[in-house]
Structure formats: structure tokens, C-alpha cells
Amino acid sequence: MASMATASTSLQARPRQMATAVRCFSQGSRNNLSFTLRQLPTRLSVSCAAKPETVDKVCEVVKKQLSLKAGDEVTAATKFAALGADSLDTVEIVMGLEEAFDIEMAEDKAQNIATVEEAAELIEEILKEKA
Amino acid sequence: MRIAVMLSSLIPLQLPSRMQTHLWYILPNEVKSESLLKHYSELLSQPEKDHVFRMQSDDLKKKNALLARTLVRTTVARYQTNNNTVVDPRSLKFKKNVYGKPEVDWDVHDPKLQFNISHTDSLIACGVTANVPVGIDVEDKTRKMRHDVLSLAKRFYSSEEVKFLSSIADTEAQREEFIKLWTLKEAYVKASGKGFSASPFNTFSITRSDAGSYSLCGKAEGWKFMLLDLAASSHYAAICIGGEDKDEEGMNVIVHRTIPFVEDELISDWKLL
Numbered sequence: 001m002a003s004m005a006t007a008s009t010s011l012q013a014r015p016r017q018m019a020t021a022v023r024c025f026s027q028g029s030r031n032n033l034s035f036t037l038r039q040l041p042t043r044l045s046v047s048c049a050a051k052p053e054t055v056d057k058v059c060e061v062v063k064k065q066l067s068l069k070a071g072d073e074v075t076a077a078t079k080f081a082a083l084g085a086d087s088l089d090t091v092e093i094v095m096g097l098e099e100a101f102d103i104e105m106a107e108d109k110a111q112n113i114a115t116v117e118e119a120a121e122l123i124e125e126i127l128k129e130k131a
Numbered sequence: 132m133r134i135a136v137m138l139s140s141l142i143p144l145q146l147p148s149r150m151q152t153h154l155w156y157i158l159p160n161e162v163k164s165e166s167l168l169k170h171y172s173e174l175l176s177q178p179e180k181d182h183v184f185r186m187q188s189d190d191l192k193k194k195n196a197l198l199a200r201t202l203v204r205t206t207v208a209r210y211q212t213n214n215n216t217v218v219d220p221r222s223l224k225f226k227k228n229v230y231g232k233p234e235v236d237w238d239v240h241d242p243k244l245q246f247n248i249s250h251t252d253s254l255i256a257c258g259v260t261a262n263v264p265v266g267i268d269v270e271d272k273t274r275k276m277r278h279d280v281l282s283l284a285k286r287f288y289s290s291e292e293v294k295f296l297s298s299i300a301d302t303e304a305q306r307e308e309f310i311k312l313w314t315l316k317e318a319y320v321k322a323s324g325k326g327f328s329a330s331p332f333n334t335f336s337i338t339r340s341d342a343g344s345y346s347l348c349g350k351a352e353g354w355k356f357m358l359l360d361l362a363a364s365s366h367y368a369a370i371c372i373g374g375e376d377k378d379e380e381g382m383n384v385i386v387h388r389t390i391p392f393v394e395d396e397l398i399s400d401w402k403l404l
Contacts, residue, residue: 019297025174064276065265081143082186084184084186084192087317087327088270088274088276088313091283091287092276092277092283094277095278095282095283095286096277096278098286107327107328108328108331109330110328111326111328112328
């Protein structure tokens with residue numbers, strides 16, 4: 001369920017698939033349920049250079065640090081300021097991201113990230129340079 | 132408390148003296164009246180209103196964002212008088228300096244008043260000085276970090292500060308000292324107005340002398356610090372002001388708890404740490 005929700009709010013163009021139960025019938029003492037997979041139309045996306053997995057991982061780190069409630073949404077477009085993160089939270093998020101991705105983030109670059117998307121893009125840039 | 136009568140107008144204030152900081156704080160828990168909050172929201176500029184209402188889901192954060200802007204506007208307005216009447220808080224314009232530090236955008240060049248704001252979930256503070264830059268930072272004393280305190284210090288603080296924190300055996304005392312240092316370092320970075328990236332935390336050290344005063348290691352360049360125990364000992368508040376090395380006068384602070392348009396209370400039971 002959680003991943004379906006993420007798929008519907010992320011700014012990514014990627015094929016989405018939905019499993020639909022098409023038939024449910026009884027045959028004697030057995031019930032049969034069969035499923036088909038069908039392609040859903042892809043959504044128009046605003047360009048976000050970072051991979052969805054990176055974005056998702058960043059969201060997880062942020063949610064953990066800020067102890068967000070189940071209903072609180074964190075997506076690629078989420079601004080850290082709108083989540084009420086103060087500077088100590090930001091520093092802990094940076095450390096959490098460094099641990100999660102096994103990287104080091106330079107102070108000045110880290111300070112300039114305002115959204116989850118920007119954090120993810122910076123992380124991928126660092127990973128690329130590391131490789 | 133319901134506000135049944137007309138809200139009183141803002142009472143004018145005299146600017147602080149040179150080495151003095153005026154510290155004003157609001158306790159959000161004390162501001163419950165919906166009509167008072169509505170009155171506050173009418174003082175904000177459109178971009179400020181947009182920012183407040185864009186805060187995600189959390190009503191507490193929305194209220195605190197509203198109170199923070201209200202505190203800044205009403206406090207700054209009270210130090211500006213036109214023939215003994217306080218200027219309209221709505222008329223104040225704000226801008227950010229080249230590093231992003233919020234400042235008043237004066238119509239007439241008036242560099243005298245400087246301010247800085249800081250808040251936690253339970254306390255919102257505004258520091259005001261005249262002629263010298265000021266930075267403040269407040270923190271809930273019980274704030275827990277998700278990461279180990281020493282790991283955070285090793286990653287972000289200076290080596291002298293790491294050494295100091297490492298020498299503290301008790302983990303609770305260590306956490307407290309980490310937070311105290313955090314507020315002092317934050318206050319300095321905010322006072323200098325150049326932001327975190329221009330003064331990364333590991334490029335400067337703040338230490339406490341045997342006499343109990345905090346200062347910058349090495350070239351102090353006139354920066355002065357005070358660390359207070361505030362609001363029934365619930366918060367640390369650090370104040371950093373600019374000055375000159377040759378200043379002989381120490382810094383002092385006058386603290387008030389306030390509810391804009393309702394009441395001011397002079398606080399004398401804060402402690403110097």
C-alpha cells in the first residue's frame with residue numbers, strides 16, 4: 001500500500017501497473033481468482049534528475065529524523081522548511097543521509113538544499129563522482 | 132482567555148544601549164485566543180501569510196510560524212516611533228542580506244536597530260540590539276538527538292570542542308553541553324550574518340573560561356556571548372553580539388516575556404550559565 005501511494009505522488013514518469021482481479025468464480029468446492037496486469041497511462045512528470053529509489057531513501061531518512069506522523073507526506077517536492085526542520089534537524093538529516101548512502105556531503109552544498117529532490121540530486125552527484 | 136475588549140495598541144520602547152540586548156519571548160502555550168491569532172495574521176505580509184499557511188498539516192507549526200512573524204513585526208515596530216506613536220507593524224518591510232539573513236528594509240536608512248529571531252516548539256524569541264549585530268538561538272533543554280552526541284560533534288564541531296565533550300563522563304551532562312555549544316555556535320553564525328556555509332561549525336571553537344564566560348577561541352574580533360537559562364529553566368538561550376576587541380564594557384541583557392498587544396512581563400529569574 002505504501003509503495004502505491006509513493007508511486008502516485010512522485011514526480012517520475014515511469015510505467016505504472018495495477019493488478020486487477022478480473023474474475024472470481026466458484027467451481028464446486030474451489031474458488032478461483034485470476035489477475036491480469038495492465039499498463040496504466042504514464043503521468044506527465046516535472047523533471048527530477050534523481051532516481052526514485054534515491055528520493056524514497058531520502059524521504060525515509062527525513063521522516064525518521066523529524067518523527068513525522070503517518071499522515072504527513074514527504075515527496076520529492078517537499079521543502080525542508082515546510083516540515084519545520086530547524087538547523088539541528090538539518091544537520092542530523094545530513095548525517096543520516098551520509099550514513100544511508102555512505103558518502104560525505106560538503107558543508108556549503110548541504111546548506112543549500114531546500115527540497116528532498118535537491119538532496120537526492122546532490123547525493124547522486126556525489127555517488128557518481130565517487131564511482 | 133477571550134479577548135472581549137479592543138486590543139490595546141503597542142507600547143513604544145527605547146532602543147537598547149550599545150552593549151545591551153533586549154530579549155523578547157512568547158510562550159505559544161499562552162496564546163490560545165482564536166481572535167487574537169486572527170488579529171496577528173492580519174499583520175503579516177502576503178508572502179508571510181503564504182509561508183505560514185503552507186506549513187504542512189501541523190497546526191502547532193503553523194501557529195508558531197505565525198507567532199514568530201508577529202513577534203518580529205510588533206517588536207521592531209515598538210522601537211520605531213513617529214511622534215510617540217508606534218509605527219504600524221504591517222508597514223515594515225523585510226529583506227534578506229546577501230547570505231540570507233533577515234533584516235529590516237528601512238524606507239529611511241536607519242541601521243541602528245538590529246534583530247534576530249529563533250524558536251522551538253515551545254518558545255519563540257527575538258533579540259534586539261542597537262548598532263551592533265546580534266544573533267540568538269534558543270533550544271529546549273530536553274532535546275534529544277537521534278545520533279550519538281560525540282559522533283555529531285566529531286562530524287560538525289571543532290577538535291577543541293570534541294575534546295571538551297569527550298572529557299565529560301556522564302552522557303546526560305555531555306548531551307547538555309552539546310546543546311549549549313550548539314546554541315552558542317548558532318548564535319555566532321547568525322550574528323555574523325554570513326550563514327552556516329561561510330562559517331562551518333568546525334572552523335571555530337567556543338570555550339568557557341574558568342570565570343564562566345563564553346568566548347571565541349583565537350581572534351575574538353569583538354564577538355561576545357551570553358548563555359541564559361530561560362522560561363522556568365526549560366530552555367537555553369544563547370546571545371552573540373558584535374563589538375570591538377577593545378570594549379571594556381561587558382554585555383548585558385534585559386528579558387521580557389510577551390503576548391503582543393496584551394502584556395509584557397519583565398523577567399528577572401533567568402539565570403546566566
